[in-house]
Amino acid sequence: MTVHTPAPAVGTAPAEGPILMAAEGTAAFESHPRATTDPAARAAASTDRSGYEPATVPDAVVHAESADDVVAALRLAHEHRIPVVPRGAGTGLAGGASAHAGEVVVDVSRMNRILSIDPVEMIAVVEPGVLNAEVNAAAAEHGLFYAPDPASTAICSIGGNIATNAGGMWCAKYGVTRESVLGLRVVLPDGRIVSTGRRTIKGVTGYDLNALFIGSEGTLGIVVEATLRLRPRPVRTETLAAYFDDVEAAGRAASAITAARIQPSILELMDGPTLDAVDRAEGTHHRALGGAFLLAQTDGYGAHLELDAIAEAIAPFATSVHRAADTAEAEALVKARRDAIPSLEQLGRVSIGDIAVPRDRLAEAFKGLEEIAARTGVRIFSVAHAADGNLHPMIVVDPSESITEGPAKAALGEMFRLAKRVGGTLTGEHGVGLLKREWVREELGDTSLELQRAIRDVFDPEHILNRGKAL
Ligand SMILES: Cc1cc2nc3c(=O)[nH]c(=O)nc-3n(C[C@H](O)[C@H](O)[C@H](O)COP(=O)(O)OP(=O)(O)OC[C@H]3O[C@@H](n4cnc5c(N)ncnc54)[C@H](O)[C@@H]3O)c2cc1C
Known part of the structure; x- marks a missing residue:
């Protein structure tokens, strides 16, 4: 393996605690049979799908094929105090798998049996x-x-x-x-x-x-x-799509399902601008049917009865309700939701918020997001795992613009404050990664954060793994 010794660079691994790494230490990975310093491999392993672009690339990538490969990599990293970034498929949305000069990526995607x-x-x-x-x-x-x-x-x-x-x-x-x-x-x-x-x-x-x-x-x-x-696998599933004048009405409908103590297996919401983006990318026609969309699925022996109950609970809010006639129609509706993020990625650089709020405050959260968009001047598109109160407000900026500074960052900060104001949390499922770390203390409080950092120190006293992320 040829070892690259990185020049000191802008955008190196986030500093945290004592700096233990000497860039030359990466030479230690020469002895690892699965390590490479190929520039294309290092560039590919430098970022995820968060829209964050590190200014530098990692020093080397270990393409582990077995647990032994991972053990060997971490022994080297431990011995030479080299920071390591674990990597799966690189689809994360918080910059968690992003890696910089001075770090080595341990990619486990080839361990796929x-x-x-x-x-x-x-x-x-x-x-x-x-x-x-x-x-x-x-x-x-x-x-x-x-x-x-x-x-x-x-x-x-x-x-x-x-x-x-x-x-x-x-x-x-x-x-x-x-x-x-x-x-x-x-x-x-x-x-x-x-x-x-x-x-x-x-x-x-x-x-x-x-x-x-x-x-x-x-x-x-x-x-x-x-x-x-x-x-x-459920013996039976039933699916419906409902359309609404606006996203607040859809939020109220989702809350009504929770309040009625009905248990959907899927409850997904998309706002009008997201429907527009999906229609444009996929050639569908959801936006013509309303300004917001709610997808509900039930499963089990009583699926049809539960779907009846959902239809009844949302009727006061919806402008139309369509029950899927067959599996193909149901799959097309589920696919529309899965297409949301890729469709928005066609419009520009996307930064995805991930706040979670109490389920009876969804409509209030959507209203707050509209106010944030108006105040900061950024475009915000919203989808939500509505049954969990987990919103994904997506900021879309021009590809030449940054998501880690300026209006996009201001809007992300405001989203967190909105979540906090209504009794929610900074991240429902994407994690803190690199991009949301500055708001962690505000949510956890000093005592909890210190306790959690102490736990991390027990496992990783030298902060070899994912330094500068999560906590
Ligand atoms: C189109 C799209 C839709 C998405 N929808 C959802 C969604 O509905 N729900 C959701 O939760 N997320 C969603 N995500 C985000 C992402 O797919 C998830 O966070 C996923 O769990 C990341 O898996 P990955 O293998 O890509 O991890 P990576 O991006 O490679 O890594 C994510 C984090 O996990 C760590 N890591 C990876 N592998 C390991 C390992 N073996 N051991 C220890 N640490 C490891 C990394 O260091 C990093 O911190 C979506 C992303 C995209 C692009």
Whole structure:
């Protein structure tokens, strides 16, 4: 391997704590069989889908093919105090997988085997680089499914999902990633391996390290294997799309479903500007039907009865309600929601907010977002996992403009304050990463933040993993 020694550069890894790294230390990775300094590989591993563009690229990339490769990489990093960025599929939206000069990326996307599926226990054991949709395709052969299904299901990895505690459409009913991961094998920052959790549905021996790793954004260890809980595929699903004059009416309708104690398996909302973008990209005609769209799906033996109840709850707010006649129509409606982010990416550089608010305050949150757009002059498009109160306000700027400064950054800050004002949180599922770190203390408070940083120090006293991110 030829080793590149980076020039001191603008945009190097975010400084935090003692600077332990000497750029020359990267030479240590010469001995790693899967390391490369190929410029194209380093550029490809420098960023994610957050719209953030680092000014520099990492020094090297390790394309791990086994847990042993990860162990070897972290032993080297530990010995030479080299900061490491774990990487899955690079679809993250918080800059969590972004990497700079002075850092080495450990990319686990080639560790992509489904190791086993036990259809009786309803468990899958997988490597971290397996794509979310691939787990579902394999589970489907046994009449099962894996519930946390981000809109990025076809392109994101299970390891990344675990690191961000990803959510998705079915999480309305089945919970987020944390509710579907039974056990993990993790390589710690010093190269030791730890197993967490179990294969059983219940189990309370010891502290719940499994839950701690899930959502820790790659700051505590690198996941090299996961034991996932699968669920029986529903015997029946029913789907409807409702249209509204505006997004506030759609927000009120979503809150009415929660208030009526009905449990949809999917409840997704898109505002008018997002519908316009999807129509333009996909040749569909949703915008002509209304200024906001609510997609509801129910499942199980009583799916049709639950959908009746949803239709009744939203009737006072909707201008029209369409029940999908067959699976093809239902899939087309679900696809419209999955197309939202890629459609907006065609309009410019996208920065995606991820606030979560109490479910009875959705309409208020949408109104607040419109006010933020008017005040800051940025274009904001909104979609939401409405059953979870999780909004994704998306700021779209010209590709020449930055999302980390100027009006886009001001709008992101205002979104956080809006969430806080209505009793919500900074990030529902994408994580803090690099881009939301400055608001963390305000939400967590001094005591909680200090406690969490102390926990991080136990696992990674030298801050080798994802330095300057998450906390
Ligand atoms: C079109 C689109 C739609 C999306 N929709 C959703 C959605 O509905 N719900 C949702 O939650 N997210 C969504 N996302 C965001 C993204 O797909 C998720 O955050 C996903 O979980 C990231 O997985 P990844 O494999 O791409 O991780 P990466 O981007 O590679 O990494 C994400 C974070 O995880 C860490 N990491 C990755 N692998 C490991 C590992 N093996 N061990 C330890 N740490 C690791 C990285 O260091 C980084 O901090 C969407 C993104 C796009 C582009």
